[in-house]
Amino acid sequence: MTTEQTTAPSRTGVAVVADGLGQTVRGGRRVLDDISLTVAPGELVAIIGVSGAGKTTLLETLAGVRRPAAGTVAYDGSAAPGAVGFVPQDDIIHRELPLARTLHHAARLRLPSGTGSAEASRRVAEVLADLRLSERADVPVGRLSGGERKRASIAVELLTRPGVFFLDEPTSGLDPAIAVELLRVLRTLADAGTTVVLTTHQVTDVDRCDRVVVLTREGRLAYAGTPATAREFFGLRSLAEVHLRLDEESDPAGWPERFAAYRAADPADATVDPDATGPSPAGNAQDPTDDPGPTDDLGGTARRVGRWRQWLVLAARNAEIVARNRLTLAILLGSPLMVLGMFALLFRPGAFDPADPRPTVTVMILFWIAFGGFFFGLTYGLLQICTELPILRRERLAGVRLLPYLLAKVAVLLPLLALVDLALLGVLRGMDRLPPVDGGDFAALYATLLLSSAAALALGLLCSAAVSDAAQATLMLPMLCFPQVLFVGAILPVPAMAAGGRWLSYAMSNRWAFEGLGHTAGVERLWRDGGSPLGPPLLQTYGDSFSRPVWVDWLVLGGFALLFLAATWAVLVRREARGAS
Ligand SMILES: Nc1ncnc2c1ncn2[C@@H]1O[C@H](COP(=O)(O)OP(=O)(O)OP(=O)(O)O)[C@@H](O)[C@H]1O
Numbered sequence: 001m002t003t004e005q006t007t008a009p010s011r012t013g014v015a016v017v018a019d020g021l022g023q024t025v026r027g028g029r030r031v032l033d034d035i036s037l038t039v040a041p042g043e044l045v046a047i048i049g050v051s052g053a054g055k056t057t058l059l060e061t062l063a064g065v066r067r068p069a070a071g072t073v074a075y076d077g078s079a080a081p082g083a084v085g086f087v088p089q090d091d092i093i094h095r096e097l098p099l100a101r102t103l104h105h106a107a108r109l110r111l112p113s114g115t116g117s118a119e120a121s122r123r124v125a126e127v128l129a130d131l132r133l134s135e136r137a138d139v140p141v142g143r144l145s146g147g148e149r150k151r152a153s154i155a156v157e158l159l160t161r162p163g164v165f166f167l168d169e170p171t172s173g174l175d176p177a178i179a180v181e182l183l184r185v186l187r188t189l190a191d192a193g194t195t196v197v198l199t200t201h202q203v204t205d206v207d208r209c210d211r212v213v214v215l216t217r218e219g220r221l222a223y224a225g226t227p228a229t230a231r232e233f234f235g236l237r238s239l240a241e242v243h244l245r246l247d248e249e250s251d252p253a254g255w256p257e258r259f260a261a262y263r264a265a266d267p268a269d270a271t272v273d274p275d276a277t278g279p280s281p282a283g284n285a286q287d288p289t290d291d292p293g294p295t296d297d298l299g300g301t302a303r304r305v306g307r308w309r310q311w312l313v314l315a316a317r318n319a320e321i322v323a324r325n326r327l328t329l330a331i332l333l334g335s336p337l338m339v340l341g342m343f344a345l346l347f348r349p350g351a352f353d354p355a356d357p358r359p360t361v362t363v364m365i366l367f368w369i370a371f372g373g374f375f376f377g378l379t380y381g382l383l384q385i386c387t388e389l390p391i392l393r394r395e396r397l398a399g400v401r402l403l404p405y406l407l408a409k410v411a412v413l414l415p416l417l418a419l420v421d422l423a424l425l426g427v428l429r430g431m432d433r434l435p436p437v438d439g440g441d442f443a444a445l446y447a448t449l450l451l452s453s454a455a456a457l458a459l460g461l462l463c464s465a466a467v468s469d470a471a472q473a474t475l476m477l478p479m480l481c482f483p484q485v486l487f488v489g490a491i492l493p494v495p496a497m498a499a500g501g502r503w504l505s506y507a508m509s510n511r512w513a514f515e516g517l518g519h520t521a522g523v524e525r526l527w528r529d530g531g532s533p534l535g536p537p538l539l540q541t542y543g544d545s546f547s548r549p550v551w552v553d554w555l556v557l558g559g560f561a562l563l564f565l566a567a568t569w570a571v572l573v574r575r576e577a578r579g580a581s
Pocket residue numbers: 025026031049050051052053054055056057058578579
């Protein structure tokens with residue numbers, strides 16, 4: 001299908017009106033100052049300026065991604081302006097999935113509730129055709145070229161037929177020919193009625209735009225109008241030299257005033273005049289940070305996808321990502337098998353034999369099982385969020401809620417952990433490294449280990465939400481693991497620890513798992529009544545560590561899991577608030 005066919009029903013005619021925009025970043029530094037401009041419906045507009053001038057900040061503020069610190073942004077148009085497309089610099093799609101699959105998941109998340117799977121697939125096919133990506137539909141996103149990946153990110157946003165579309169440096173890093181091709185796509189979109197605003201460092205991009213907005217180094221408006229008039233205003237033959245020109249002037253900070261004077265003398269170039277095409281006082285002006293959700297084809301506000309369906313779609317997508325990433329899956333399932341093999345090599349059978357027990361070995365077996373459950377849970381969660389922060393950020397703007405997002409992670413990873421924990425206990429029991437417990441006690445051991453893994457998974461998600469990338473997350477691993485080894489009571493029994501260590505041990509989920517396993521495995525009875533002279537003194541050292549009913553340990557471990565999940569949610573909310581300030 002051609003671009004014209006599918007863009008025809010788009011919400012045409014959305015104007016963007018910024019009035020006196022200011023933006024500050026952390027520390028109160030002002031990075032945008034008093035920007036007023038209007039982007040007319042169906043225009044293609046480029047924002048340029050030196051690196052650090054505030055192009056991205058302006059784009060994000062216009063798009064409603066950031067709330068302005070001063071001034072206002074409003075959208076106005078002949079059709080409902082509910083859907084705003086925003087393509088950040090980072091990719092906003094998962095690399096593991098084939099292009100059509102990732103778009104299908106995006107469509108199920110973003111199209112109004114009630115949109116069926118077949119309809120979503122139809123829309124995906126249309127958008128792929130529009131962006132000339134149909135032949136790449138089955139290729140994993142990670143194997144697409146840079147230009148194709150950029151178009152793929154645009155495709156995600158086009159699914160909802162946005163009336164206004166913001167793109168942060170869409171041509172950066174692209175081969176010039178591919179950049180031209182991309183600009184052509186955007187030009188076609190604008191010609192079909194979608195308002196398009198982009199940031200760029202490429203002068204060739206500017207020449208294909210209707211208007212250009214030039215920012216000074218200090219984030220003020222040096223110029224806004226047609227590229228031809230820009231050349232005239234700056235006295236240049238090519239806008240390639242505009243940054244030099246901005247700095248050359250004896251008073252570089254005076255450009256906004258010079259432009260104001262120029263505009264006053266020639267008001268025909270009306271892009272900067274908020275009143276020229278802006279919303280009338282009685283018009284349907286709308287604050288973009290107050291997005292009412294996707295709109296249907298008739299311009300009415302459509303219902304957003306509910307939490308339950310978000311959870312289903314996100315869980316299905318997570319499962320597909322795990323299943324398609326064979327190496328990751330092999331590591332996830334293979335590393336527990338390796339650990340199991342090491343346990344089998346390390347521990348001789350029969351340590352729990354009541355006639356001839358080896359009490360110190362039983363401590364080690366129980367501790368390392370507990371630590372295994374903790375370690376697998378932690379590592380499963382640690383890379384889950386930090387590796388997809390740009391995707392999450394964009395999907396949050398599209399209405400994805402954090403609770404379904406987090407629970408969808410748990411829904412896919414916890415069953416894998418359940419499998420791994422079962423294998424760990426089952427094989428060790430089969431190889432006589434655990435006491436011959438009955439079915440009920442085996443279930444209790446399993447419940448303890450699984451709850452411990454769940455708490456560690458939630459801790460991993462929390463750390464993943466708090467760091468910025470995979471490298472930082474990996475660096476956190478020793479920090480998280482060391483205390484869970486030292487303060488658990490296996491290296492040194494809790495009653496023998498210094499007061500600070502004893503207090504700290506309460507905060508170690510692994511301690512509760514270790515003691516819960518010990519209770520169910522009957523170590524107290526084994527050490528007291530078994531045939532080893534080492535048992536009674538060891539029992540004395542451990543005091544009542546293993547006396548608690550196991551359900552107390554379950555409650556604590558479950559509490560840890562919920563606490564860490566809640567903290568993950570809070571960290572993500574705080575991150576968003578900070579990013580938006
Ligand atoms: N969240 C933030 N916290 C602190 N400083 C920020 C934040 N976002 C932007 N800045 C600062 O604001 C200024 C403008 O940044 P912005 O990314 O908008 O510039 P830009 O013109 O898009 O730069 P580039 O062309 O290099 O992408 C920079 O000095 C940047 O360091």
